[in-house]
Amino acid sequence: MWHKVPMQKHHHSPLRISLASLATLLLLIALLMPGIARADDETQPPAEIPTSDAWGLIWQDRTQELVSLLEESEALRKDLPATARKLDADISGAQREYQRLFALFQASRSLPSELVAINGHLLALERGLQKSLSPLQTIHEGLEAKFGELESAEKELVAQLPRDRSDLAAELTTYLNNLSQGKRKLASLRSRLSGVIEPGKVLLGRIATTRRQIETMLPDLWRRHYLEPSSNLFDVGTWNGLQMSVETFIQNAPLRLATEMPTTPKVWIGCALRFLFIFVPVLIFGRMLARRETLRQALPDNRWKRLTNRSMVWIGIGLALHFASWNSGEVFRAIVVPANIFLIWGQLTLAWELRALHRPGSPRRSPFQPLFAPVLASLLLLFLNPPLVLLGPVWSLVLLIALWHSRKRQRHGTIPPLEANMVLIEPFMLWLSLLVTLFGWGRLAILLYMAYLAIAVSLQLGLALMRLLDDASARLPREGASAILGGVILGIAAPLVLLLVAGALVLWVIAYPGGSYILRHAIEFNFKVGEVSFDGLRILFILTAFYVTRSLVAVGSTFLVRLPQRMHRFDRSMVQPMQTAFTYLLWALFGLYVLNALGVSLTNLAVIAGGLSVGIGFGLQTIVNNFISGLILIFGRTLQEGDIIDLGGTMGTVRKVSIRATTVETFDNAVIFVPNADLVSNRLTNWTRNSLTIRRDVAVGVAYGSDVELVTRLLLEVAKAHKRVLHHPGPVVLFDNFGPSSLDFILRVWVDDIAVGVSTASDLRVEIDRVFRENNVEISFPQLDLHVRSAEGLQPLTPGATTPTAPSASGEA
Template identity: 35%
Template sequence: MRFSAASAAALFLACLLCLAFPARSDEMEVPPESLAAEQPVQDQDIAVREALDSLLDAQRAQLTEIFSLSQKMGRDINAMTGAFRKNITLLQQEFQKVSALSQTAAGNPALLAFLTEQLQRILEKINTHLVPILSDMETLRQKKQALDILEKSLSSYADPEEHRRMETLLGNASRNISILLERMENAAAPAREIAEKAEQRVNALMLSMPSMWKDYYLESSGHFYDLAEWGQDIRAMSSFRETLSVHASTALPSSLRDWLNALARMASAFVLLLLAAWTLRGAARRSLPAGARPGVERVLRNSFLWIALGISLHFSAWADGRMFQMLASAGTMFLCWGELALAWDLYDMDRPERRLLTPLWPLFPPLIAGMLLLIFDPFPHFICVAWLVVQVIDLWRAHRRPLPPETPQRTALRLHHWQRWITLIISLAGFARLSILINMFLTACLSTSMLCLAIVRVNKLIESRMPQSGMTAVMAGLAAALILPLVFLAVVSATALWMLAYPGGGFVLQHVASLGFSVGGFSLNAMQVLSILIAFYLAKTLIAVGNTFMAGMTSQFSSLPPTLLLPFQTIYRYLLWAVFGLYALKAMGFNLSSLSMIAGGLSVGIGIGLQNVVQNFTSGLLVIFSRSIREGDVVETGGVLGVVKKINIRSTVLQTYDNATIFVPNSSFLGGTFTNWTHNNRRVRKDITVGVAYGSDVRECMEIMLGIAREHPKVLLRPEPSVLFTEFGASSLDLRLFFWVRDYDDSLTASSDIRLKINDAFAERGIEISFPQMDVHMRGDNRLLLEKAPDGAEG
């Protein structure tokens, strides 16, 4: 039990109580009535003494415990430090060996990568051995602090004998702990020194690794016809066996336990994938039509097994944050073959009876040969000659092999044939490793392209068998639009696994990701460009999916007005593009807080300079949400009559009946007056004015006009047509026919038809349709007398 702050507080409280109630003198005469009052004081003294006694007992027990622990650790220190020094000595020898190999393998980044992993394992083992001894040292330091506190409290012992005994015990315990700490520190010092050196060496190698891998692939590995260099490589073969053993110790599990763990991880992953395939097969049999089941079963029993095996090997290759390179490479080989087989299985989904072997199999042997050459990497000239032999054999077999009849596969093999000539030229120039890397990259691109093409073909096959209308069609299209981009992204991202399986693949990916350019304080690398492109594709896909979903919702639910579709689609589109723009600026390194300050400063100037644009933009939003005009409405504004084709944020597009397209600013609809002929519905009332001659039977004329209107198929019977005798004109009796037409577009033709029938009916009945005229009447008794002017007088 440690002498803590609480114990010190209790002791201090006891002292205060003693001072508060001092002992009385024996000579003082105490009155009898005061004895009863002093009884509580005596009880408090007894409680204080008991508290002090328990505190001293606890300190005594704590000191005894510390002394016993120091004695026990003293007895075990020899065995513990002996085993520790033995383990550290072995690790020191292993560190010296690996460090010496790293010095001689300065030009071989593949070997240096394996040696770096070996150094990291040595460092991990050293830290593992250091943990127990460091933990014991920390425990001893805590006990030493407890002894220092107990030493300060020895003055509280009133008994001199007890004081001396406790002082002796405390001194012995403190001396034992000091000796133990010194011996443990001496034992741990070499291990700490080795760990520090190993960490420094690992950091130095990791810093130099990217440039070494760059030189490894981009520098010439030598010419196969250079005999002097051949002799140098043959002499270096003596160290190949040692290099291979170091390689195997890091690229493969080094102990039986590691092998069993790797096999257990592989088996568990493979069994889980097989269970998933079995479940998927059962679901396909229950839900898919009979014609689609054989294609799914073909995928599950062919390409899925290879992919499952590759994934399982990759899963087994990762353990405790490190990767066994050879297991990962084997997994990549199975994944590559599985991807090629999957592209063929999906392409032939509707023809499962065709052969299982993919026509793209010629891409696989050179890929495997190049991977093995880079993994083992005996010496440069052997890689150069062996890779040349592989390419020549592949070209010879390609020349004799007929091309498949399928267009995509035939095109892929032709591209692979030209690719082989390009890599052969690069190999002849002495860049065999670069040629192997280019071959892998181009093969991965061809395989990924074929797989994406097969996925598109399967998607079209699914769409052809899905319902073309109804809510099921909408949800199926929505699911396809969401899932298909993710599938494409996963397929393209899987290409990175091909790179990781090659020596230095991770560093190559890092180098490619860091490629970019800088202008002033602005920089952009490949990863930023890739993330912006992915975000753009996702934003575009989400916009298309959202628009399709909203269109399907308005067509399925009659309670949703179709006129709301465009406003919501417009806001949804602008919102997603705004989010994409902010993400792109953030990805490029712009500070959004600074951007907001700049935008605030420029808003005033922009508002003045773009006043009309902002006004039309605001007016467009108000027009869209106020629903004063909608697409399809017949609108008349500023003497222009036309049909609303589209309402944009800035302007509204009208199409006149002369087929002219007119763009009307949205502000004119809010600031001016316009007529919407079809705002409520498409019905419209028309009128026809007819003037008949004076003396005609007006009632008969009205009955004729009403009958013609009622008989016309485009005239509504509710409201009923009506005729009014409107005016006694200067030369006619004016009658006005009113009638309703179901659709505004039929109003002109209906009016023309009714006018023709009225004209024919009046002509048959001898009713004269009046027109403006003037009659001049000559009266016979009012003759114009002409007087002859008298002759002029003679002069």
């Protein structure tokens, strides 16, 4: 038949060689056969080539393939007229439809709604025509390939043959004739197919050109559709053409409905099947969730039941209607409008149900439900697209009714602050929309009010989802692999919530007529700052990468903190350097991604680095010095968190070693921020670099005449009895000196922890005093004896004494 591609038929043979190689082989055989026939009679006749020989099989296979090609070409030639007539009929119908649509396009060049419908019909027409042309185009491409192969084989074979072909073998002569005949038939078929297909290809080109024109015009037309003012309603002349505008609107309504809704039972059945394909699984899934007893009991006031039986049902209907509205590239806006209504209503109820989960006693109805009535009216007005002189009064009436209801509406005292503030703003938005409408911007006024409610509901949904993430984070285990997995999921979920909120706003945008074109234009719109270009999609990717990077940093840092608990041989002091390296690595990769996304080349980075080197040499020297010193401290592990250091006589504990400065907490609970360069360049005492043990000396002085051996023994006993004093190395008593008024001893001990070094020395002194008292060992103190031999003016101490004596006095210092 005509729709079969004959050149795709192949006969399998033991060997596969090209026609050109076979032709060369046959030529050699043909040249040798006459010489063999003229051999002497006395020589033995040549043996016949066995039929099972491989070359004979190849020859038979190729000959049969060529014969089959000729037969199929002849069959295709006979079927071609009927096929051409059918294709001509399809092309003629498509041509008439295209002329009608092109005329509508010319008449509606300033009406974006009509152009959208025309563009959808052109797309459907283009796909239908491509479907009709596809079989013949496939055959034509196969003929082109086979014709090229035959032509190449014939050229190579003829080039090898002698001019005198009288001595050629009969098989080769037959093959050459068949080859020439097949080539002529393929050329004829190719030419006739080209003539049949060419009108369709020309029509496809015209359709594509018209669609490109419409796609180019639509963004600007939609912008003017919403932003350009018409005559304001205070102008009397505006009302003069009201009757004519209404009549024109009524006359065009059937034509618009014919292009924006299904018109045949077959299309209606297809829409219904697509609707059920989406809605039935959503309904079943919602019923399954509604029966989960654990969730029903965990949520108060039957919130879970309303969440699954109402909100999910509305959203499911909206999604199913959206899916049903698509028909082979054509979109039925008469189905899209109710789909948007159900989606917006479902989103509004879902956001409030999620928001009220953690607020017992909240009202069952969303505070934003009364605001939905003006949105419903605005969606219908934008779909019907009446003339502005009619749209303005109708929308003004809707706003006045909404203002009247807002005054009568009761305020509920238990709604959250966001909802309360947005409800308070509603009258202002209604008045603003009314004023904009009265001055001629009716469609813009509708967009303002819808944008207000869209932002309110999206913020409500975002806050509710973030609260759910917080609750999930609080319930996650703090240890184990599940904790790490949960942290990864929560880290990724945060940017996904933002994307979901952005998606919720997109639903409102595409609800506007032309919203998808406006959204695409906004995403593709770019502006340049020097050589760097920005557009909406690129900025969205950068923001998403930022949140993902931040989440990965948080998850990785948490994993490294918990790593010593799982790997006991892992040095805890390595956590901080690894966290720092991991954090800077991820942010460096994010920075490179941003530069690549903005189109900044590495050559420009080299130039920037050269400029920074000059800046570093002058103004940034201190900052870079601290930065490099921080890297030395972190990776050289000179200082670690928890080390006790001495900074010029001030002792404290290292709390954090960052890139710029090190945080030190003194024993007086003061925090000192020390630049890293000072720690690297100046002298630094680290008391805990090797271990936490510390040596303490307790000085003791006893009176002259005390038993030195007894003192030594008592001091050692006191030191060994204390629980914080180490036995290895053990305590040592040193006879230090003969003091002015005491025998000086030093008790040298090693304490197991520097944090208790001072308290341990104090305990030892208290215990030494007690033990010395029990053993009558006197702890000396400085004394001064004063002897007075004579002094004038002193009275006798005893009455009647004639000879004064030399008194003595002793004092204590």
